[in-house]
Amino acid sequence: DTGVSQNPRHKITKRGQNVTFRCDPISEHNRLYWYRQTLGQGPEFLTYFQNEAQLEKSRLLSDRFSAERPKGSFSTLEIQRTEQGDSAMYLCASSSAGGPSLPSTDTQYFGPGTRLTVL
């Protein structure tokens, strides 16, 4: 158990619908990452946050994708007007960038993922 949780674990939706996924990181971690993984491929980076600030976004993150981490704790990833090509596993990970009372870790701890199927 890595301590990162994601909900829902599975989502089936029709093309054109909006979907939202949630990630709860390990509580003391201030960095949170989103990745997308398609069958037979490794995870591809989408975006990451340090606390509530979104520091980096991949070119994979089209205008239909938006991620938030409003209070620097949990994060949501929303996909608007879903397309069949959005079908994938969406993975969340967290790590610590360090701080006054936080050790830094280069290791990212992954959640179980949300599998999205767009029909």
Added chain:
Amino acid sequence: SQQGEEDPQALSIQEGENATMNCSYKTSINNLQWYRQNSGRGLVHLILIRSNEREKHSGRLRVTLDTSKKSSSLLITASRAADTASYFCAADPVSGNTPLVFGKGTRLSVIA
């Protein structure tokens, strides 16, 4: 685009044998990490090797890093059926805020 490339893409061995997986990457790195993923599940961190390290051990795992060749290898000794999974290397690039860059993975099957 993915920076890391694992080799082989798939590997099938008998229980008790050793499994070796290789990884190549493209840019300078802070560290290189290996993860395991069971089918349809999240990734589990196995081991991290820093750019100034050449070899690291953890239980039945041995990782090597050759920064001059931009390559790493993961050796699993005395494999077990439970080691059946996909194994990914992930490069932590030196430049900018780019997070881990994963390869496509090696699918390991250990036959009992």
